[in-house]
Amino acid sequence: xxxxxxxxxxxxxxxxxxxxxxxxxxxxxxxxxxxxxxxxxxxxxxxxxxxxxxxxxxxxxxxxxxxxxxxxxxxxxxxxxxxxxxxxxxxxxxxxxxxxxxxxxxxxxxxxxxxxxxxxxxxxxxxxxxxxxxxxxxxxxxxxxxxxxxxxxxxxxxxxxxxxxxxxxxxxxxxxxxxxxxxxxxxxxxxxxxxxxxxxxxxxxxxxxxxxxxxxxxxxxxxxxxxxxxxxxxxxxxxxxxxxxxxxxxxxxxxxxxxxxxxxxxxxxxxxxxxxxxxxxxxxxxxxxxxxxxxxxxxxxxxxxxxxxxxxxxxxxxxxxxxxxxxxxxxxxxxxxxxxxxxxxxxxxxxxxxxxxxxxxxxxxxxxxxxxxxxxxxxxxxxxxxxxxxxxxxxxxxxxxxxxxxxxxxxxxxxxxxxxxxxxxxxxxxxxxxxxxxxxxxxxxxxxxxxxxxxxxxxxxxxxxxxxxxxxxxxxxxxxxxxxxxxxxxxxxxxxxxxxxxxxxxxxxxxxxxxxxxxxxxxxxxxxxxxxxxxxxxxxxxxxxxxxxxxxxxxxxxxxxxxxxxxxxxxxxxxxxxxxxxxxxxxxxxxxxxxxxxxxxxxxxxxxxxxxxxxxxxxxxxxxxxxxxxxxxxxxxxxxxxxxxxxxxxxxxxxxxxxxxxxxxxxxxxxxxxxxxxxxxxxxxxxxxxxxxxxxxxxxxxxxxxxxxxxxxxxxxxxxxxxxxxxxxxxxxxxxxxxxxxxxxxxxxxxxxxxxxxxxxxxxxxxxxxxxxxxxxxxxxxxxxxxxxxxxxxxxxxxxxxxxxxxxxxxxxxxxxxxxxxxxxxxxxxxxxxxxxxxxxxxxxxxxxxxxxxxxxxxxxxxxxxxxxxxxxxxxxxxxxxxxxxxxxxxxxxxxxxxxxxxxxxxxxxxxxxxxxxxxxxxxxxxxxxxxxxxxxxxxxxxxxxxxxxxxxxxxxxxx
Numbered sequence: 001x002x003x004x005x006x007x008x009x010x011x012x013x014x015x016x017x018x019x020x021x022x023x024x025x026x027x028x029x030x031x032x033x034x035x036x037x038x039x040x041x042x043x044x045x046x047x048x049x050x051x052x053x054x055x056x057x058x059x060x061x062x063x064x065x066x067x068x069x070x071x072x073x074x075x076x077x078x079x080x081x082x083x084x085x086x087x088x089x090x091x092x093x094x095x096x097x098x099x100x101x102x103x104x105x106x107x108x109x110x111x112x113x114x115x116x117x118x119x120x121x122x123x124x125x126x127x128x129x130x131x132x133x134x135x136x137x138x139x140x141x142x143x144x145x146x147x148x149x150x151x152x153x154x155x156x157x158x159x160x161x162x163x164x165x166x167x168x169x170x171x172x173x174x175x176x177x178x179x180x181x182x183x184x185x186x187x188x189x190x191x192x193x194x195x196x197x198x199x200x201x202x203x204x205x206x207x208x209x210x211x212x213x214x215x216x217x218x219x220x221x222x223x224x225x226x227x228x229x230x231x232x233x234x235x236x237x238x239x240x241x242x243x244x245x246x247x248x249x250x251x252x253x254x255x256x257x258x259x260x261x262x263x264x265x266x267x268x269x270x271x272x273x274x275x276x277x278x279x280x281x282x283x284x285x286x287x288x289x290x291x292x293x294x295x296x297x298x299x300x301x302x303x304x305x306x307x308x309x310x311x312x313x314x315x316x317x318x319x320x321x322x323x324x325x326x327x328x329x330x331x332x333x334x335x336x337x338x339x340x341x342x343x344x345x346x347x348x349x350x351x352x353x354x355x356x357x358x359x360x361x362x363x364x365x366x367x368x369x370x371x372x373x374x375x376x377x378x379x380x381x382x383x384x385x386x387x388x389x390x391x392x393x394x395x396x397x398x399x400x401x402x403x404x405x406x407x408x409x410x411x412x413x414x415x416x417x418x419x420x421x422x423x424x425x426x427x428x429x430x431x432x433x434x435x436x437x438x439x440x441x442x443x444x445x446x447x448x449x450x451x452x453x454x455x456x457x458x459x460x461x462x463x464x465x466x467x468x469x470x471x472x473x474x475x476x477x478x479x480x481x482x483x484x485x486x487x488x489x490x491x492x493x494x495x496x497x498x499x500x501x502x503x504x505x506x507x508x509x510x511x512x513x514x515x516x517x518x519x520x521x522x523x524x525x526x527x528x529x530x531x532x533x534x535x536x537x538x539x540x541x542x543x544x545x546x547x548x549x550x551x552x553x554x555x556x557x558x559x560x561x562x563x564x565x566x567x568x569x570x571x572x573x574x575x576x577x578x579x580x581x582x583x584x585x586x587x588x589x590x591x592x593x594x595x596x597x598x599x600x601x602x603x604x605x606x607x608x609x610x611x612x613x614x615x616x617x618x619x620x621x622x623x624x625x626x627x628x629x630x631x632x633x634x635x636x637x638x639x640x641x642x643x644x645x646x647x648x649x650x651x652x653x654x655x656x657x658x659x660x661x662x663x664x665x666x667x668x669x670x671x672x673x674x675x676x677x678x679x680x681x682x683x684x685x686x687x688x689x690x691x692x693x694x695x696x697x698x699x700x701x702x703x704x705x706x707x708x709x710x711x712x713x714x715x716x717x718x719x720x721x722x723x724x725x726x727x728x729x730x731x732x733x734x735x736x737x738x739x740x741x742x743x744x745x746x747x748x749x750x751x752x753x754x755x756x757x758x759x760x761x762x763x764x765x766x767x768x769x770x771x772x773x774x775x776x777x778x779x780x781x782x783x784x785x786x787x788x789x790x791x792x793x794x795x796x797x798x799x800x801x802x803x804x805x806x807x808x809x810x811x812x813x814x815x816x817x818x819x820x821x822x823x824x825x826x827x828x829x830x831x832x833x834x835x836x837x838x839x840x841x842x843x844x845x846x847x848x849x850x851x852x853x854x855x856x857x858x859x860x861x862x863x864x865x866x867x868x869x870x871x872x873x874x875x876x877x878x879x880x881x882x883x884x885x886x887x888x889x890x891x892x893x894x895x896x897x898x899x900x901x902x903x904x905x906x907x908x909x910x911x912x913x914x915x916x917x918x919x920x921x922x923x924x925x926x927x928x929x930x931x932x933x934x935x936x937x938x939x940x941x942x943x944x945x946x947x948x949x950x951x952x953x954x955x956x957x958x959x960x
Contacts, residue, residue: 023056397423782823798928
């Protein structure tokens with residue numbers, strides 16, 4: 001072999017040897033040494049790389065055993081990182097790696113309480129001056145044929161929420177094929193992840209880096225909401241009891257010119273789901289929620305929900321005593337948060353709204369437990385089972401959508417509604433049907449206004465509802481309705497008030513603000529009770545709960561009156577009871593078997609309505625009411641004839657005893673009344689026929705006329721033992737003048753007993769309170785509260801003033817320094833303690849009640865506050881000689897000085913006097929039923945107390 005060839009072969013072998021030595025041993029050793037030196041220099045945690053392996057012939061590089069972190073608690077590590085560089089990288093113009101493999105990787109992502117991310121703290125890197133990136137710079141050319149991540153584990157922990165969020169994936173595999181930064185290349189990607197906390201992830205698709213685009217499918221199964229719920233709970237005070245979600249979607253992402261994200265075939269399954277409020281009260285229980293055929297387009301800001309199916313939701317909600325919903329309070333934000341949230345909204349200006357389309361929604365077997373705690377008695381309503389169908393709903397509201405609702409209401413009620421609704425402009429066309437709606441639900445709302453108990457009542461209806469707009473409200477309702485088995489009870493007397501078997505309203509046509517038309521009203525077995533009480537009030541008036549009047553209440557223009565037309569009213573088998581307990585003995589009668597008709601009632605036409613009603617008094621005496629009247633303007637036209645036949649006079653014995661002074665032993669009454677009114681002019685004919693009248697024993701009645709009644713009866717009787725009396729009445733109803741023929745009761749009783757020196761005693765006698773002095777109202781020293789005797793006197797005074805509407809009352813408030821002063825001073829000092837202590841608690845940041853009046857200040861705290869109150873009130877420092885006194889004596893001196901100062905305050909005494917006068921006026925207006933215009937408060941006065949220590953407030957009478 002030639003020497004030259006030998007030398008060439010030897011050089012080649014030496015070169016190969018040296019290349020192999022450098023590639024296999026020297027370079028990996030140097031790289032390992034440098035890598036560990038750099039890790040030691042810059043890593044903040046123990047860090048090491050165990051081995052570097054390089055094959056210089058195949059250009060395969062493997063890194064083994066990277067660990068950053070304490071042993072067994074590595075925050076970043078892997079078992080092996082493998083990369084295979086291809087030789088065509090030298091001439092292809094791109095770095096070409098055939099394979100990249102990462103085995104046994106472990107990553108921990110940890111957020112500290114202050115938001116610090118552990119991965120950003122692993123290295124202390126020197127600061128470098130970054131060069132500005134050139135615009136439109138091309139990415140580094142890179143092609144990787146295959147990337148594999150096998151058996152990767154990931155642990156995430158976030159300590160920022162009130163409860164740490166932690167989850168892990170111990171089996172995470174990722175494969176990428178043909179990844180490239182070159183334009184037009186797409187990589188095939190597959191990723192699966194699972195862990196002990198559920199939420200298995202499957203991700204398949206394509207990825208392009210130039211431009212950045214991706215498409216594929218993503219699914220998450222067995223997602224446990226409890227893992228991430230601390231993020232929700234810190235924003236909303238909701239406690240998750242259980243919740244599991246599965247979701248999947250196809251997606252398409254394009255970042256080449258903006259952010260374009262499209263999701264399609266979205267499927268979401270939530271089952272089960274349950275949340276409570278912070279006190280453990282249940283809020284929502286859901287069996288299942290399925291969302292399918294859904295898509296999202298980020299660029300169009302549009303979400304299309306193809307199908308929603310939900311089953312078995314149960315929810316609880318309540319309106320609290322302050323009028324707010326409990327849910328509203330849960331989601332309420334602090335004022336500071338509201339203002340902060342409002343600022344970016346103002347800066348952003350108007351933006352395109354998102355559009356949400358719900359194509360097909362079906363909710364089944366829903367239940368709602370509703371409570372209203374605003375009324376004094378809590379109202380609880382059970383709604384369900386509720387079924388709701390919704391089709392073609394558009395959140396923009398400019399298209400109508402179909403609605404169908406079928407639900408139970410209460411124990412036996414049902415509500416059905418079906419039709420279409422549009423949000424903008426607001427309109428609706430619905431068919432609404434109700435059945436057996438329990439009207440007792442309204443009891444709590446009626447109780448503050450009327451002392452009436454709804455014992456029973458069921459509402460049913462079949463209505464067509466049309467809403468054309470809300471501003472102004474254009475609403476029309478047509479159809480029919482009925483109320484069955486209505487039964488109301490007078491809660492004061494524990495007796496029936498109004499009841500009926502059924503009321504049917506047919507041909508209903510209501511147009512808001514315009515008209516109410518009813519074709520026919522039918523009452524089956526209606527009943528009503530009317531009673532005159534011993535004090536001449538009625539059962540109707542005493543059922544009304546007095547409401548506080550608002551001073552200077554402005555009267556608003558009611559506008560055009562509602563046009564009302566009722567085609568006819570039918571009464572079938574009605575009855576009524578009448579009683580008068582102001583008589584001795586009491587009077588009571590009943591009307592049964594009432595049947596009849598009332599014609600057209602129309603407040604827009606002066607057309608008279610026909611009336612034809614028959615019945616019986618006390619089962620046997622027939623009665624009838626026939627004629628015509630204009631019910632909405634009876635003074636314009638009325639022609640009514642009323643007839644009572646064979647009424648036993650013993651029934652009206654109480655009236656004969658009171659006004660005639662004699663009981664009736666026997667007799668019958670026939671009464672024919674004919675009243676005609678034409679444009680306010682009354683022309684009445686009253687015919688009375690008394691048969692076989694026999695008077696009984698005399699009754700000692702102060703109201704009896706001073707006439708020889710027995711002689712009058714004897715003179716009036718004819719040969720057949722009858723007394724016939726005709727009483728024609730004529731006159732102007734606005735200024736009545738009556739002429740009664742042929743018999744005129746000419747006895748007038750003098751009802752005026754004036755005592756100029758005792759006007760209050762006189763008016764007290766009108767209501768049976770002649771022994772009560774109504775000219776003064778006593779108050780306990782230091783107080784403006786009415787005592788029992790004062791309330792009783794004011795009740796009597798109010799009743800008396802109701803009898804004399806032309807009188808007005810003047811109240812002169814009064815206070816006495818000797819009696820009121822010390823008590824006012826003590827009250828003022830205690831109030832000062834509470835207010836000062838309230839401010840101290842606020843400055844300390846302690847929890848305080850809504851008002852200082854709810855605080856109780858301990859004795860030791862009062863002692864600490866007293867000196868500050870002394871200086872603020874007397875505007876001086878405590879005398880120097882008090883410094884030599886012991887602590888208790890010094891405090892007593894300061895307390896006495898403060899109390900003496902307030903006890904002599906003319907302002908406090910005057911305020912108490914004015915408050916007493918205002919208390920009297922408030923009681924007379926709110927409890928006595930007087931108009932506030934009739935009670936005047938005159939200037940307060942200072943006087944002397946009575947012997948028993950009480951202070952009298954003086955009352956004066958004047959005419960209006």
